[in-house]
Amino acid sequence: MTEFDVVVVGAGPAGSAAALEVARAGLSVALVERGPFPGAKNVFGGVVYGRVLDELIPRWWERMPVQRWVTRRSTMVLTPTQALTVDLRAQDWGQAPYNGATAHRSELDSWLAEQAVAAGATLITSTVVTGRSATGVRTDRPDGDIAAKVVIACDGVNSFLAKEAGLFKAREHNTLGVKETLALPRAVIDERFGLTGDEGADFEIIGCTGDIPGGGFLYTNKESVGIGVVLELDGLTAAKVRPEELIAELKAHPAIAPLVRGGELVEYSAHLIPEGGYRTMPELVTDGMLIAGDAAAMCLAAGIWLEGVNFALGAGMYAGRAAAAAIAKGDTSKAGLAAYRTMLENSFVLGDHRRLRDMPGLVLSERVQRRYPGLVCDLAQGMFEVDNAQPKPGLRKLLREARRTHGVRVRDLLRDGITAMRSLS
Amino acid sequence: MLVIAALRWVDPRPGVDPLTGAVHTDPKASGPSAADECALAHALRIAGPGRCVAVTAGPPAAEGLLRDALAAGATDALRIDDAGANTAVALTAGIRTLGPPDVIVCGDHSLDHGTGATPALLAHAFGAAQALGLVELSMDGELTGLRRLDGGRRERLAIPLPAVCSVEPTGLRPPRASLPAVLAAQAAAIPVVTVDSGPSMVQAGEQKPYRPRPTHLGAPAGDAHHRVLALTGALTERTPPRVVRPASAAEAADELLDFLRKHGFLEP
Incomplete structure (x- = not known):
């Protein structure tokens, strides 16, 4: 039987960060990936926030494969005929140590795995871990059992290992992300989005998914844009609409169409997203096993924050450290690995998720999805509409009319506002 | 082996x-x-x-x-x-x-x-x-x-x-x-x-996009109305289309050959 100190299942950001930390601790580690190379099958919206890499890879920004550095961050609220955009441009984000970047997962994940391999990890590709064994994990290869003192499960949103261990909760707010990558000349992207050099834009959109709870996004790469929607599964099933129809509607919206016109479809991809947040996380530690990344629902979908890769990197890093420390102490039981949970709670990984635990429910609620976009757009339109036969209406009157039009009660508005303020404060 | x-x-x-x-x-x-x-x-x-x-x-x-x-x-x-x-x-x-x-x-x-x-x-x-x-x-x-x-x-x-x-x-x-x-x-x-297996044995010529040479076409004479008519070919005499319905493939072939002879593409 093949033996390692630690086996990491899944060579995504969480898995590679975990393998990197274990290898740096001088232990043997196998990084098992089912795709032909890391990132071969992975999908994400398109933005990675890399500051967590400060702890892992010094001056990471000089080597990480990046498409563009995000210097323009826009939050759009859409109705079929209206668009209200809060547009932030921060030139500081276009220089080291940067803030967020658009990237292709096939390049990003391969690069992260290369760092782990360079540190001494053994990457095993095209190999599926089929479950746990008494001493480690089983794989789909002949003689494929791997013995390990600790298993770190980074096997994604449908983690078979977490399910097999009975740690997987029935997840609320699992969503389906679908994305089209549209090729456009670099000069056209720069002109349409007001960018120069390596600057990039990140548009987060709400109100573009009809009756289905969810949202949309639009990101710029070097010579392509990624546009897509994120859809709550139950809502998608009930609506009997195909996701690509919703992307087509989004691309045809008057506020979006000029940005993506003429783009040639070069890729269509889809992936489940564990958007439930803190309340849907499984137990993170069990005897001989840690869970990190999407497998542990470490994806933050909290309105203005949409993050995942940074949480995966952080969780993987702490999982690697906890596993190495437990092996050094000779105790890989649940108690011996409990430091993992403590590390996560003392860091942004669980700190942010715990603080924003009510946000996923609020963001995907019926009011935020179907009533508030129309309300705020009507309110803004009323404020800027000039009807000189009449004096300008007051904000209170506009708000009252918008509330009536969209069926929003004052107490619901206050309740949602308090929930949001509590989470954000 | x-x-x-x-x-x-x-x-x-x-x-x-x-x-x-x-x-x-x-x-x-x-x-x-x-x-x-x-x-x-x-x-x-x-x-x-x-x-x-x-x-x-x-x-x-x-x-x-x-x-x-x-x-x-x-x-x-x-x-x-x-x-x-x-x-x-x-x-x-x-x-x-x-x-x-x-x-x-x-x-x-x-x-x-x-x-x-x-x-x-x-x-x-x-x-x-x-x-x-x-x-x-x-x-x-x-x-x-x-x-x-x-x-x-x-x-x-x-x-x-x-x-x-x-x-x-x-x-x-x-x-x-x-x-x-x-x-x-x-x-x-x-x-x-x-x-070093050397340069390719198959040598292809340089590929260039098709660029036909420009041809000078003189502007038609006359006032604007006549120039437009000349450019659009509205007044050019032309053979009106003729609908034929040959009964068999042999008659259709004869029809085509007659047409080509009439317009000088075949010997009479």
């Missing part, structure tokens, strides 16, 4: 610049074609306990293909680092370093616009028999192959040694490698032979 699996490392979906025609390949997406995987499987099977060497010409990234072959059961691997553009010449030089081969198995043609000439050139270089278009290959005392013919027919061939066999992509694939074999293959050193 020395069996060579000559494998082509290729990107199955290369990007082609529509303006310049330049081809961009992605090393991550590159690998063997289905026919090459089939060739490796045949080579492993007919080599049996004998020596089976996986050979490819390509950059260091192509070593992944060779490690996969080692994990699947090849006894050795060889990468040929070719500075030139003649695959068959490079393969010949590399294979000669291994000794005289008994059988060389290739895919029938590579996916990157391959012409299928490499097996023939290898057979010529080694003075070997060539069997192409094979769907089966077996070694039972003698080397035999099954060749696909048109119309669903098959032709069974007794192939003398040495031989170069090119196989079509069928359902045959190399065996799933065991985990210990995968790990051993990862750690194996891949020998590299550096050759």
Whole structure:
């Protein structure tokens, strides 16, 4: 039987960060990936926030494969005929140590795995871990059992290992992300989005998914844009609409169409997203096993924050450290690995998720999805509409009319506002 | 017996610049074609306990293909680092370093616009028999192959040694490698032979977009109204269209011939 100190299942950001930390601790580690190379099958919206890499890879920004550095961050609220955009441009984000970047997962994940391999990890590709064994994990290869003192499960949103261990909760707010990558000349992207050099834009959109709870996004790469929607599964099933129809509607919206016109479809991809947040996380530690990344629902979908890769990197890093420390102490039981949970709670990984635990429910609620976009757009339109036969209406009157039009009660508005303020404060 | 699996490392979906025609390949997406995987499987099977060497010409990234072959059961691997553009010449030089081969198995043609000439050139270089278009290959005392013919027919061939066999992509694939074999293959050193096969024997002329020479057309005379009429051809005398409905193909042919004679395209 093949033996390692630690086996990491899944060579995504969480898995590679975990393998990197274990290898740096001088232990043997196998990084098992089912795709032909890391990132071969992975999908994400398109933005990675890399500051967590400060702890892992010094001056990471000089080597990480990046498409563009995000210097323009826009939050759009859409109705079929209206668009209200809060547009932030921060030139500081276009220089080291940067803030967020658009990237292709096939390049990003391969690069992260290369760092782990360079540190001494053994990457095993095209190999599926089929479950746990008494001493480690089983794989789909002949003689494929791997013995390990600790298993770190980074096997994604449908983690078979977490399910097999009975740690997987029935997840609320699992969503389906679908994305089209549209090729456009670099000069056209720069002109349409007001960018120069390596600057990039990140548009987060709400109100573009009809009756289905969810949202949309639009990101710029070097010579392509990624546009897509994120859809709550139950809502998608009930609506009997195909996701690509919703992307087509989004691309045809008057506020979006000029940005993506003429783009040639070069890729269509889809992936489940564990958007439930803190309340849907499984137990993170069990005897001989840690869970990190999407497998542990470490994806933050909290309105203005949409993050995942940074949480995966952080969780993987702490999982690697906890596993190495437990092996050094000779105790890989649940108690011996409990430091993992403590590390996560003392860091942004669980700190942010715990603080924003009510946000996923609020963001995907019926009011935020179907009533508030129309309300705020009507309110803004009323404020800027000039009807000189009449004096300008007051904000209170506009708000009252918008509330009536969209069926929003004052107490619901206050309740949602308090929930949001509590989470954000 | 020395069996060579000559494998082509290729990107199955290369990007082609529509303006310049330049081809961009992605090393991550590159690998063997289905026919090459089939060739490796045949080579492993007919080599049996004998020596089976996986050979490819390509950059260091192509070593992944060779490690996969080692994990699947090849006894050795060889990468040929070719500075030139003649695959068959490079393969010949590399294979000669291994000794005289008994059988060389290739895919029938590579996916990157391959012409299928490499097996023939290898057979010529080694003075070997060539069997192409094979769907089966077996070694039972003698080397035999099954060749696909048109119309669903098959032709069974007794192939003398040495031989170069090119196989079509069928359902045959190399065996799933065991985990210990995968790990051993990862750690194996891949020998590299550096050759320069020279510039491509096929020289294509410089490709340029079609640019017809400009032709000067004089502006029509007259006032604006007449110039527009002249430019649009509204006043030009023309033969009105004539609808014919010949009763048979022979009458239709006669009609066409008459038309061509009338307009001077055929002798009266």
